[in-house]
Amino acid sequence: MTVPAAHGSAPTAHGSAPATHPAPIPGRRLLGLARAELTMLLRNRMQLGTALALPVAIPFLYLPIARSGVGAAQLAGALGMMFVIALLFVVYYNLLCAYVARRQDLVLKRLRTGEASDATVLAASAVPALLIAAVMITVMSAIAIPLLDLPAPRHALLLVAGLVLGAVLMVPLALATANITRTVESAQVTSLPLMAIAIIGTGAAVPLTMMPDWFGRLVALIPSAPIVALVRMGWMGVDAEGAALGTGEIWAAAAGQIGILLVWLLLACAFVATRFRWEPRG
Numbered sequence: 001m002t003v004p005a006a007h008g009s010a011p012t013a014h015g016s017a018p019a020t021h022p023a024p025i026p027g028r029r030l031l032g033l034a035r036a037e038l039t040m041l042l043r044n045r046m047q048l049g050t051a052l053a054l055p056v057a058i059p060f061l062y063l064p065i066a067r068s069g070v071g072a073a074q075l076a077g078a079l080g081m082m083f084v085i086a087l088l089f090v091v092y093y094n095l096l097c098a099y100v101a102r103r104q105d106l107v108l109k110r111l112r113t114g115e116a117s118d119a120t121v122l123a124a125s126a127v128p129a130l131l132i133a134a135v136m137i138t139v140m141s142a143i144a145i146p147l148l149d150l151p152a153p154r155h156a157l158l159l160v161a162g163l164v165l166g167a168v169l170m171v172p173l174a175l176a177t178a179n180i181t182r183t184v185e186s187a188q189v190t191s192l193p194l195m196a197i198a199i200i201g202t203g204a205a206v207p208l209t210m211m212p213d214w215f216g217r218l219v220a221l222i223p224s225a226p227i228v229a230l231v232r233m234g235w236m237g238v239d240a241e242g243a244a245l246g247t248g249e250i251w252a253a254a255a256g257q258i259g260i261l262l263v264w265l266l267l268a269c270a271f272v273a274t275r276f277r278w279e280p281r282g
Contacts, residue, residue: 054090055139058082059147066148073232073242075148080231081202083137083163084224087170088195090133091126095174096191098125100181104280112278122272126171133167155234158254162230165261169223172268179277198224203240223264226257233257 058079066075102108102125111121144150153159173194181190201222211219219225232238233250245253 054086055136056143058086058140059144062144062148071242073236073238075144075150076235076238077203077228077232077240079140079144079235080228081204082140083231084166084198084202084227085204086136086140087133087163087167087227088198090136091129091167091170092174092177092194093187093191094129095126095171096177096181096187097184098129099175099178100187101184103178103278104183106280108278122175122276123171126174130167130171137163150235153235154237155250155254157234158230158250159234161254161258162227162234162261165258165265166223166227169261169265169268172265172272173223175272175276176268179275197222201225202228221260223261226260229257230254 062075062078065078099108099122108121112118116124141153145152177187177190177194181187201219201224203225229240232240233245233254237250238244239253
């Protein structure tokens, strides 16, 4: 007598239901791909050495400035600039090279034919770089507080929000730049415009307070400017000119800065979702 198939499954020729296997959980797919990416990243001694040396070296670079009598607010802003530069190199540039290399080797195309979604494939490559950036910035902050005689962050939530949004934004920006990048070698050229604009936004080239008003308002819309502003407000509770802000003023100003980052993030993700090139460029 034929055994009825369980849960509506069609019986096989022998009358038994086919073996069923649970579908892989999306989070497990992401972790599995991210683990493979992390393994490859750790084999790159240059990137690993940079990730270990940079957070230790940067606070010492600011030590002469701190000893010259520069205020804590200016030091916090300067550290915000260095956090942005760390995100540019560790997240943006490394991911740009990784995405271009994976595309040229047809790795992205093969992964796309599997069970993982497009978003999972692209996000998995970004996980190791984001983790390394988080460790670097945490170590930099831990060293800078006693070394530069900085107080503990007054509004740590704002500080974390600015850095997390800034780090996540670097991922779609790297993907967008990969669209115009044919080879890993050419990434050194295609990444320069965005990196130069981001450095201008930090005020490292010209302080924002020294720019004409109309130009300063445009520069304030560059994604790196809100990151530095949120670091400064979160750490010291001051604006770009060093004036102390009340609790209400800080959260009102922070909402505007977070809004700028969210708009950039939405625009960048929309571009990647509709325009990203999965095939190697000719």
